[in-house]
Amino acid sequence: MNGLAISSDGLTKDYRKVRAVDDLSLGVPEGSVYGFLGRNGAGKTTTIKMLLGLTRPGTGSAQVLGLDILKGHLAILERTAYVSETKILFESMTTEELVRFNRGFFSRWSDEAASKYAALLEIPPRQRFGKLSRGNRTKVCLLLALAQKADLLILDEPTAGLDPVAVDEVLRILIEDHVSRGHAVFFSSHHLAEVERVADWVGILDHGRLLLEARLEDVRSQFRRITASGNGLPSKASPPVLAWSQSEQFWKYIVTRDSEQFATALREQGAAVVEVSPLNLQEIFLELVRKEAPCTSGSVGATHAGVV
Amino acid sequence: MLIHINPSTGVPIYCQIESQVKQAVAAGAFREGYALPSVRKLAAELRINPNTVARAYQELERSGVIRTVPGGGTFVADNVPGLLKSEKIRRLRPLVRQVAVEGTQLRLTSPEILGLVAEELEKLGGRR
């Protein structure tokens, strides 16, 4: 075991003419909380499906809990709890029946945990799944996953559609009962504020490619946005520059480390460094993922943008 | 629990925890020997990653504000050990610089700025 709960090497998946996942090599350390971010259609769900054996990769390999995704498929499923993006279960079964159905598959299932979570999340036990609201359906899916006492949780948008109280409860359960026990959580989410709170690692996916994979700590302490004005400033996106954009005479760089040195280097080139500021996760995400159209966004629009 | 964090300010969460614990200790709310919640408990309470809490506790232990007992448990230290005066001053200087810069930016006079500092010190009260 290489200390990674999930690792992939060059994972690629094509659907007809579209490359959904492009040479993806990610690493989720054991016991970490990994936020897997990306716009809709970036390839997050496809990646997750490959990890769980629902789809086969085109090329590349991956391992979950040290087991190969192709050969160790069933062993992976025994030790991994999954909540899908669609959150569809059997419409005609009640929560109780779904619990009864699910518990038989997992040797570590905890009935105690199931009742505890059902109560904490305020899930109606005897209503049929088909009749539940979207939020309640998500809660039931989470219940089935959390009570499994898995070694790894793979959650595809686990808090989408949940009210703030439920989100809060879910985060608490995740941290207290799973993360604190050293079990990794791999989740995708659009709620960046939540991710920032709870994750220690982030991976940002766009058009199937991993643009960034870093410890959140590093992102906070070392990533900086440097705005400078001048002429002929560097326009290469090589380390430590993660992304750059230019609009008129203003240049904006996202650097991943040594921001002071970079700023000094710019000054030496005659640039006026306007600002060196930290970035929160949302800002980094938007910088990396949003590509503004050249010269069409009115007065201020990036005319060039380059990403490593 | 006295500790609250706000993830949307620019301040790293572990810093917020650190400063709140220090504040509480300085104000006398956490007395010597007070048992802080475990990393797991605090992380769950605040809905944040346990590593963040662990980091805060590590920093606090490094500066001698708290100590961990081998058997388990984290407690407020009996007395903040003698860091070299020069080290203490070195740590405080950046914050003081910040106050000086901000105050000047806001066009407050030196007496006004110093007065504010004195006020805050007084609010902290007895632990001198």
Added chain:
Amino acid sequence: MYVWKCWRDTRWRCLIYSALLMIFLAATLPALPPDRPSAAAAFAFVAIVFFGLLIGIVAAVSLGSVSIGEEWDRGSLEFLLTRPYPRWRFLWTAWAVGAGELLTLATLPILLSTVVEYYWFGDVHAWRLLKVTPLLFGTASTVYGTTFLFSMLLRSGRKGMNAAFGSIAATVLALLGYGGGSRSMVLYAVDIVSASPKLLMWLPVLLVFPIAAQLLLERAEI
């Protein structure tokens, strides 16, 4: 656990079709005894076979499209196939439950009618119907297998059902055309009925469908 789920999904259909069959048998059986006018007896016999086939086919399509088909339609396959269970086990369990129900449907009503007849009329004439069971079961199970396979192929129970009915209609038309009318069909049916060893031929036919469906499911991308 999955057996329970499959049963749950199909129990109402099962009960309804059994009930229909039994009601019909109850209505027509009294016409069978040899002391009744032979024309009526012959007619009753044909009616029973016809209606039995009809219900058998409808039940077969219904059961065949529900098991895995409904999981496709509803989108719950993703949940199912992320349980630590090999895909073939899900498939064969679903198939077996449906096949078992069909077998029960084919034999139970006739057995019950036989028992009832014995106690009511003191004599059993429905033994003759037992000879029809192979035909009933054979037809029903072929239709069941076809529907099952179609549902898997088309990734939808609903589409599988439509495809099955379509191919049945086509087969019936072809038979009518080939056989030269419904009279020939009856004679043909009687032929089959009297050649019971042919039952053994049904077995490999039965298994081809779930085996093909298994291969499809194992390669399927969800």
